[in-house]
Amino acid sequence: MSQILEVLVQRKSVRTFKDKPVGEEMVQLLLRAGECAPSWGDGRPWHFVVLEDRKIITRIPEFHPESAVLLKCPLAIALFGEPQKEGFPGSWPLDCAVAMQNMLLQAQALSLGAVWLGIYPHERRMHALEALLEVPPHIRAFGVAAVGHPAEKLPLREERFDPSRVHYGSWQGSRGKSEKPKECEDRSEHCGGEEGRDDHA
């Protein structure tokens, strides 16, 4: 498996962290990763707010029921969009999603743990985060990355590949020669077992 695919596959959501800060150098690497995301028309309609103050971070679970991870988390990076800079009407959330993924991958490569807490398109959460961090009215909340040093060594994530999601030539198409990487036998860990979760698995 190529090294990049290893990072892509092994990235999984981490929700328990050591009581240990994330060093400044790592914070900068996460931000650099986020900022080099591609964006529609190169609009780069994003802003990053680095949160290390426990008093601020722990306010987020007050309005985001799935964000208890933030109660014991040394670092959160809140991602915001600036629709005025987007390359096409409605594209800013896509650009922000890619910037978020870049940060998650960089965290994985640094042996940090992270989880993407969904804010956009949940209007109530968006307004609450915008109010908490006092952003100007033209800036919209997108999501929060909770980041830290993983509390425990996690088992490697099993690659999940669902061949039924792949089509050849057209929707109805298939081809016999398609290799089928092994599927995860037990999807309950990620699906059933996390039912009701609305962060990003």
Place this chain on the structure above:
Amino acid sequence: MSQILEVLVQRKSVRTFKDKPVGEEMVQLLLRAGECAPSWGDGRPWHFVVLEDRKIITRIPEFHPESAVLLKCPLAIALFGEPQKEGFPGSWPLDCAVAMQNMLLQAQALSLGAVWLGIYPHERRMHALEALLEVPPHIRAFGVAAVGHPAEKLPLREERFDPSRVHYGSWQGSRGKSEKPKECEDRSEHCGGEEGRDDHA
């Protein structure tokens, strides 16, 4: 620079390809990369349609004015969303954006070139691509990755980092100790020079 950051930074849109097919093994690596993206509530609301037939690929520029790259491109992977599987109303395009980015990164790591051609949220293009590939009515078009072997060795992409997009503690916050990786001096290559482009830089 860590290896992952190198891939993230150096990934740039490639629009001219050699007349050489992309091997089956590489196609499968791209699909595996796409499928291991995180998604809201682990919904994985995506489908991939692999296009290698020139007769189909070259129909896309008929309705997508910025997709001339497809006229000479050996492989296109069209990404579709299945809103019924999304983890939160309106989250499927975010999930698809991340799956697209994973494929672009895998392409970069394989020394392939690729560019993300925006379809969603452009309604006319969405309908046209859905009609072309005859997808069922509950499936929505998201985007197309044009992929191939780069026609020429491209100069390394200069890292662009805009410190004004980073805030500390709150929107108004800043901190002196922030390291500032060098900014790209000439942004015209990516911004001004590509003005009007609506694919992803």
